[in-house]
Amino acid sequence: MIKKQTAILLILVSILGSSLLTLLATDSLSFAGAGSPVSGLLRSSEQGPSSDQLDKVKTAMELVKQNYYQDVDTDKLVDGAIQGMMNALNDPFSSYMGKQTAKQFTEQIQGSFTGIGAEVSMENGNVVVVSPIKGSPAEKAGIRAKDILLSVNGQSFEGLTLNEAVAKIRGPKGTVAKVKVKREGSPNPLEFSINRDDIALETVNARMEQGGIGYIEITEFSENTAERFASELAKLESQGMKGLVLDVRNNPGGVLGTVEEMAQRFVPKGKLIVQVEYKSGERKKTVSTGPSSVKPYPVVLLTNKGSASASEILAGALKESAGAKLIGENTYGKGTVQQSYNRPFGDGSLLKITMAKWLTPDGEWIHKKGIKPDVAVAQPDYFSVAPINKEKTLKFDDNNDDVKSAQTMLNGLGYKPGRRDGYFDAGTRDAVRKFQEDQNLPVSGDIDAKTADAMEENLVKKIADPQNDAQLNRAFEEVRQEIAGASSKR
Template identity: 70%
Template sequence: MYKKRTVALLVVVAMVASCLLTLTLTGQWSFAGSGPLRSGIFADNVGTGSKEGIKKIETAMQLVKNNYVEGVDQQKLVDGAIDGMMNALGDPFSSYMGPETAQQFSEQIEGSFTGIGAEVSMENGNVVVVSPIKGSPAERAGIKPKDILLSVNGESFEGLSLNEAVAKIRGPKGTKAKIKVKRAGSTNTLEYTIVRDDIALETVYARMEEGKVGVIEITEFSMNTAERFKQELANLEKQGMKGLVIDVRNNPGGVLQIVIEMAEHFVPKGKSIVQVEDKNKQREKTVSKGVGKTYPIAVITNKGSASASEILAGALQESADAKLIGEATYGKGTVQTSFSREMGDGSLLKVTIAKWLTPNGEWIHKKGIEPDVAVSQPGYFSVAPINKEKTYKYDMLGEDIKSAQTMLQGLGYDPGRTDGYFSKATETALKKFQTDKKLQATGVLDEKTAEALEAALIEQIRDPKHDNQMNRAIEVIRKEITSPVSNK
């Protein structure tokens, strides 16, 4: 599935700046109580208390300008004040972007961006990964949802805003970003070296599997995704497709209208796709104008499937009899809209304006959607990288040794144990691996051996036969195709 994309590196970090794709409203979409402000930054009906607050901000800025010991950049003060305002909401999906970041965000929505390929948000003062983009350098390097990013190239993110952290992660194509990561369940800090690059514009990839099972992978919901999805779906149906697997793993979301348009292919006319609840608790239900499909459908999800991906999964599960395969989704049940014109200088304010609920009225925020068929990937899919600055040998103990043992086991070399103790069995397995890779068979875990282990493991992970979730989804669809009651 990755073959069309080459190794495009993307710093989704452009979009990352506002929690990347998440779920965004564009065009004329609006909900009761959430329309655009009427005159500049502040609406006409600002109350007395609000006016006093604005005056207080202006006074503070003037005091700083008049009294601070060094020169003051007024624009930085303004940006900092707005950043602080958004941070005070305690919502990782509401944020402020300066003109440059706002432009990058717009490009992301259009389907083009540059970076390392990981959507991030700010949570409790930490830069947290929402999801690595599927097939991106970040995903291939081993970045996982919920990872906390600590620094890049030695520069700490502590005390920085999300935009400031994102700016440090970004950089010219071909340059390296050494990112330190804190991961739940790991006692050691991890470090990944990721080469920055461009990302292809494609968001939809399709193929036909044996038994006329179609597979469509959606990497995000950009403005061109619905049309591309329609084309690929029609092409599979022309080939005689009998069942469909939709893969939204590590898909961070996108534009609300787009996912609704895509869901209409499968949700029968009159059935609900999604409900949106505004700040006044008023709900608007979107119902399908489509006709639905008679063939069986499965949707593959994991904990990196967020926002619009969850809308699609929930709509198809509850209104189109689709089976969800894989892992529980991320759990982002809010809707954002962007205010750029009102800001007046190219900057952008991204604000959470509503909740979204599944057709049955379930708010999945911070819970996610549970699969109908739970399937985990092999343990080595999430193994931590090995610190290549150290060397390990018999009778040593450590997390890097544990990672090496997990890799050896996944590659078919029996290390005897996977608890981090460098045993004689581990030494023997390592020698066998070194011999097979034409390395000096020392039984010592050095830099070259660690690099060879990781390269071999990446190759194995890319092999479709080891993708448990995809294979199970295809198996489920094949069984439904051959079942006497496969039609809906």
């Protein structure tokens, strides 16, 4: 298994069509209520395209082949036609994948990744980050949920399909992806340099904290996550765990059966875990067959805006059916289910189609709304500060977003510039000089590339220290209070 410390330097950009794994079931995976493909992907009650419609597609392909001024690859035309169908749905989570992309997609479900570490989807023609994978190079570099990716290494994503954009982001292990990002609240694009790598991701990390409080981080719901989770939970319980914090921050989702199995361990027998609603209006309700009552210890779930779909199913189930408390930020808001078909094509390609929506046990559809935490806790502003552009030295009297980022970093590191509005004044210069002195750098008061690098490196270390994680500390505090409250009632 790869340890968390190693994983921080590794991982991927996702490699699926819409890239989000959430609530997916392939032909080889069991999926309650999904059904099996019938007669070339059509259910018996549905009407397929007419012969005239099929002839129209065939005629268009023949016209292109006969009249286009260069030779045409028929396979590319077919793939393009299918991709066009998926684009016509205007659904960022339905997509077509060719053989190579489908192979990488299957590897991701199984927990094997390559790239920079960001789950993405296509929304209104933009490549949008659903979530940076927790501990990944993308998260470490400062990529955030809802960021719009504009280009990589100078290659624009404008006019590209999601698969085409992802292919440009991916690259050989050890190479650098310079990703340009549009972020809400920032007037100018931001640029991030991210090292690509590959790894078999460990999706469950657990430890026991002081006072008998267990902590389990779930980074994704892959095929083997439920088994790993059960093992770690049993280990903590055998050690006399008095309370539990579950962390699904920046968890983009995964396989539906996996999260259902995990929720069974907390939701009492007979209570709902999730409802899946099809276009006919029929609802498939997943009822827990788990324990007869809730756990004998308090459970808190940590969420943020990168907690998507399967993470949201777990949040909804534990909140509404198991009495768990949610702490952190509002979740992403993805309330649809995808079915993935690979066998009908027979050539390794794959079609992923949104085939239902899911609702919480109380019947709430959280799509584009997310789930609000019971206790809202934001991280310190330096957790999400944008990197500094190192092509230009920042000096006294400058006034821009890079100076603003530097001031946020300095403040987070304990140096007090006295302002955070982006104006490089005397107080900012004094703070820079003090930082340079402590780091054995030339003391100029200017922020050159070496100073900016040192600031960012020190900030990454501070962010990685659990003591500075405001959301995690609030979760531990909540569990301690509930443990104390339970003891006082005895």
